[in-house]
Amino acid sequence: MTDLHPRLRFKGFDRKPSLESLESITKKKISYGIVQAGPNFEGGMPYIKSTDLNSELILSRLECTSPEIAKKYSRSEVTSGDIVFSLRGNIGISRIVPESLTVANLTQGTARISLKKGFVAKYIQEELRTLRLKRRIHSVSKGSTFQEISLADLRQLEVLVPDCQEQQKIANFLSSVDSKISQLTEKHRLLKDYKKGVMQQIFSQKIRFKDDDGNAFPDWEEKHFVDAFTRVITKNKENNENVLTISAQKGLVSQLEYFNKSVSAKDVTGYYLLEKGDFAYNKSYSKGYPMGAIKPLKQYSKGVVSTLYICFRPKNGYNEAYFEQYFDAGMLNREIAKIAQEGARNHGLLNVSVKEFFDDIKLTVPHLKEQQKIAEFLQAIDKKIDGVSEQIKQTKEFKKGLLQQMFV
Template identity: 30%
Template sequence: MKNNKKEKLVPELRFPEFEGEWENNKLGNIAEFDKGKNISKADISEDGEIECIRYGELYTRYKEIIEEVYSRTNLDKEELVFSEKGDVLTPSSGETAIDIATASCINKDDVALGGDINIIRSDINGNFLAYYLSNKKRTDVARLAQGISVIHLYKSHLKSLSVNLPSKQEQQKISSFLSLIDKKIELLKKKKELLELYKKGVMQKIFNQEIRFKDKDGNDYSEWEEKKLGEVCSNKKSGLLAREIKEEHDKYPVYGADGITGYSDKYQERQDFVSIVKDGAGVGRVKFCRGKASVVGTLDIIMPKGDNDIFFLYLLLSMLRLRRYVVGSTIPHLYFKDYRNIKVEVPSFSIQVEISQTISLLEKKNSNIDRIISSTQVFKSGLLQKLFI
């Protein structure tokens, strides 16, 4: 017996003032299509008079809504295709189908649009359509793309795309709400960037001794002492075998060049330590690592000698230009023996602790911003699936 009950075209999550079903249609029935023209990388000019967008920027620089345009050109206007406010742009070629399955709404008139850009022009709210195509419909758009070495997405493909649309009022409500979330994320990212710049400035002044710490009685601490780096710290090699690293979450993390790369059922270092990439990509990168962890073979473990604070050591190493000591061209290497004789100035242990606490507080603030950004992005991802059909 057949079930003839038709599923209603309503989203899982909806603003309370709206009701009724959305309408299904083919994008080709409700939109017109055009294509950009010209504008190579060589045509970009910092002092150009015409704002422009090249196709590659659609998946490297821009997100769903374009309010500010970064590139300019001085090409002849007669040779260009220009935007109308509300146009939705998609790249028509790229390396992978999922890369080019992205859409951006340009909210400005008269922006020159380069070749390999599909232009979708319709009465649909452009911001709504860009969010829709880039998220809920992204997999469907990717399936329409064709090619092997170079993937193409032509207007003939996009015309066949099935879309579900609410009233213009609901389109506006959804896109405005998502835009507010995006603005919050951008503000948080800017706040993080400014805090990072502030932290770097404070560190620079501390290690130049422009900022001086005082004891509890208000007196200056003793002067910093010049030492060789090898007198302050020592290095250890990784003793972890590749077969001991597991992808699934085990007891103890294993650090690689970009952070935690796997897990192991044992650890090499009980105490907190500093890791430095000594071979390959990212050589010279310094990271503070929590204890009960290990590193892969391309990293060195750096530990303090004597009465030195581990987090201060991390900050000290971060300030050094270790890439000067990199050798090798095909595979770069950084050996401890080559930089252990660097002369550094080191304060007393009590000052080291104060410096560590000061910078650690700033890093914790940045970590808190990171967490808020991540949770907001997760919230947005959920909305993008539930607000659309």
């Protein structure tokens, strides 16, 4: 039998927690939400979908249903302090309804858990997220690829319940950790927004840098792409097996690291061989990269990519770090759109001619020393963003470790 004593307890609490079914600790019967919410009805009753549970429940983010439908399904109304639980797809995810949503409805893919007096919602929510409970949820869920749990099975799920004071102590402590994560997440968002705004002003030349003596740099010059970059078409004769792919977040990374497997051809000797500092352009559009992503090779001394990529390296007088920022800001999108042919998207692949890419695309380029100043400035912001990202990661790991010890 599983030992129900958590490994980590607050001082002064010795009573062994009890196992209780969800049904026994709720004051209202756990029930489904609206069967069909209809089109978004401005000014109507807000309702919560399972996808809304991926982030904090905020009124302005929710769609609304009509008063008639809301009245018909009044049994699915939730109030502040209720727990909304996902029944389908990402089963087990849950959110506590905040005070700003004192009345709202649920869609059918979610369930309402209204707790009896003496049970702390924050504690029960964290218990619903434990690995022990998730294993139980998955064991009773229906389906292999798209999983769901029935209301009958959800009602019979057992949660570990200490006394009310210990629940509150745990909940308060975890809330403080969550608050720290939220603050760091907001700081991360603001830094990214700040960088985006600064980049727009720098690359539109509304912000200019000066040299070390305080003098203005020369005017920016218009160049064709071929003036600044040399195409890389070196074939992989050395049979380098470090096959790369483009990640929006990490740049050019090993397929083994990104996919946990190689998705390349068995023979990669025909691939392009890149050296550190070379760029690769993936003509496939993706989220945040409507005209495809351009990334430099930074993590490895060498690597190979498919010949579907357009590869190039900066000529003398053109700073790699500057152009990494320039490309990532989407400054080439308008130029690429000009040369992308009619019917350009073929399974997500843009029809971009290599010749037109080098000959027709134009760049407005600052003096080399101003390129370096811009790159250093933006890299300093990146360092701050990465630092906050690491803080978020560490705080989440800290919370995960606590949960593993506080909850059986």
